[in-house]
Amino acid sequence: MRKLILFQIILDQNKLIYNPGDSIHGQVLIEFREAIKLKFIKIRLFGCAYTHTKSKNRSVIEREVNDCYEFLTFCDRTNAIYGGERDGDGNYTWIPAGAHKFGFQFQLPIENLPSSFDYSSDCYIRYRLEATAERPKERKYETKVEITIKERININLxxxxxxxxxxxxxxxxxxxxxxxxxxxxxxxxxxxxxxxxxxxxxxxxxxxxxxxxxxxxxxxxxxxxxxxxxxxxxxxxxxxxxxxxxxxxxxxxxxxxxxxxxxxxxxxxxxxxxxxxxxxxxxxxxxxxxxxxxxxxxxxxxxxxxxxxxxxxxxxxxxxxxxxxxxxxxxxxxxxxxxxxxxxxxxxxxxxxxxxxxxxxxxxxxxxxxxxxxxxxxxxxxxxxxxxxxxxxxxxxxxxxxxxxxxxxxxxxxxxxxxxx
Known part of the structure; x- marks a missing residue:
């Protein structure tokens, strides 16, 4: 039987659209069927642009097609919202069964944060929140939620x-x-x-x-x-x-x-x-x-x-x-x-x-x-x-x-x- 019942990122007011400079507030909800040991719980704010093209070799003899990739990171921040406590013997303490909530907050940069865009798997700008719960000597739990960044472009200028x-x-x-x-x-x-x-x-x-x-x-x-x-x-x-x-x-x-x-x-x-x-x-x-x-x-x-x-x-x-x-x-x-x-x-x-x-x-x-x-x-x-x-x-x-x-x-x-x- 799986010990994990629920592992979810909940944003305040279920807000999914943000502007550069905004604050992201939310909670990480995790629920277990029985007591469990945890090393830590971390949440990561990550935003990037990714492109993929194909470069053709113009040589008549070698007609090769090379894959070209480009990766650009706009923001990459990680906060530890729970650090596993250890007992006197150095072992991680047990977290009791039931639901647990851990709050978090991120401040988005004001500059260099273009709007979200998803043209294809070869061209996109994506932002997401990733939560990770790592257990000692066992498989870690992961969850994520996509958010949309809407850059301020003022047509009143x-x-x-x-x-x-x-x-x-x-x-x-x-x-x-x-x-x-x-x-x-x-x-x-x-x-x-x-x-x-x-x-x-x-x-x-x-x-x-x-x-x-x-x-x-x-x-x-x-x-x-x-x-x-x-x-x-x-x-x-x-x-x-x-x-x-x-x-x-x-x-x-x-x-x-x-x-x-x-x-x-x-x-x-x-x-x-x-x-x-x-x-x-x-x-x-x-x-x-x-x-x-x-x-x-x-x-x-x-x-x-x-x-x-x-x-x-x-x-x-x-x-x-x-x-x-x-x-x-x-x-x-x-x-x-x-x-x-x-x-x-x-x-x-x-x-x-x-x-x-x-x-x-x-x-x-x-x-x-x-x-x-x-x-x-x-x-x-x-x-x-x-x-x-x-x-x-x-x-x-x-x-x-x-x-x-x-x-x-x-x-x-x-x-x-x-x-x-």
Whole structure:
């Protein structure tokens, strides 16, 4: 008969979602059928990022595939919550049968603690609590519980709240009997930063000076996952939501698509660490018959601290109080990066990601503001208190799926919509 009945980690208020700088309080519950000897009981807070890629040998003779691994530890702390007492002969004393509780507390670091993310078994950021009860000369007991870290990304900051500058792109279209002519696209979004459940407002203007008819225009929200292991990179894109403009644009005509909406589904926030990057962008794709589509990419930041107010003034005032310690050089470099990207580097994905990296570095909150100065959570704004699974891993049925407090919007489940003729 097994001596152990129950070995469990219980967190205060069953809380599983934490922010950097928070305190983790809980108890370790252990119950035995009969008296037992224990050396100690320890609990460990552990968080790490892990990546795995495959490196192919380019040699024609040796076509080898090498496995590459990268491991990054964010926190690793262990507390002894029970140390086995010894009697006069040096033997461990007996713990009586029944249930026993041992309290514990951990303080999470403020910096260098990215949000939980589980893309696959080859790319994840995980945090967990592990409890170990070791017996003398016998097998030890172990249990663990996964927790979710939600990094503070405040979309009330001025450069995330402001409207995006228009992005322009054009190409010459023509082939054989069709005379070449320019196809011009101008697109912009209502702002840079969003939270799950928000609406991304899309505006597109198209000037079709070709002889071809453009059948439709598509706008989609893409998730860009990039990770590296031992210098080998992996890159994956996935479409999360889309909306179509299905009115044909004849040659010589001009079209204005205003207030197109994409509702952001429940997903992980933007993440950036040294080996994993999770980024998002809106891709406008203009269908060109018998040719390559004309595309425009615009990065967005998915945050965890929702808009405090619809008034730009109130958001600006709150942001100033939170970033008063930032130097003027940092803000200058951020604004100069913004203007240069819009004018020159708004076409290809590589420069789009580079720009998003720069603005994301500026959104990190190094000093946690006082609680009474923080904007309300997304649950408070939307009058909802729903816990959802990360859609990146829900399809695979992995038990180690991070959860985020978010709003369940019925319209958010609609993956695509269209505007027809």
């Amino acid at each position: 001025p450069f995330l709240f402001r409207a995006k500058a228009p992005v322009k792109r054009q190409k010459n279209v023509g082939w054989l009997i069709w005379k070449r002519g320019p196809l011009k696209v101008t697109s912009w979004l209502n702002r840079y930063g969003y939270c799950p459940g928000d609406k991304i407002i899309i505006n597109v203007e198209i000037e079709n000076l070709t002889r071809r008819t453009i059948p439709y225009v598509k706008a989609k929200l893409l998730q860009d996952v990039r990770y590296v292991a031992e210098g080998t990179f992996e890159h994956h894109d996935r479409e999360l939501a889309a909306v179509h403009y299905n009115r044909p644009i004849t040659g010589g005509a001009t079209m204005a698509w205003t207030n197109g909406e994409i509702i952001i589904p429940n997903l992980s926030p933007t993440i950036k660490c040294s080996i994993i990057e999770l980024l998002y962008y809106i891709k406008i794709s203009v269908k060109v018959p018998f040719g390559f589509n004309l595309c425009v990419n615009m990065p967005v930041v998915i945050g965890t601290m929702s808009l405090r107010s619809s008034s730009p003034t109130s958001c600006h005032n709150w942001s100033n109080s939170c970033i008063s310690r930032r130097t003027s050089d940092a803000s200058t470099s951020s604004s100069s990066c913004s203007s240069s990207w819009v004018s020159e580097n708004s076409i290809d994905v590589e420069n789009t990601i580079s720009y998003l990296r720069s603005i994301f570095d500026s959104t990190r909150v190094n000093d946690v503001p006082a609680k009474n100065n923080l904007p309300p959570s997304y649950d408070t704004c939307m009058a909802s208190n729903t816990t959802i699974n990360d859609i990146a891993r829900a399809e695979n049925g992995d038990e180690m799926i991070p959860t985020y407090s978010s709003v369940i919007n019925p319209s958010a489940n609609r993956q695509s919509s269209s505007i027809s003729k």
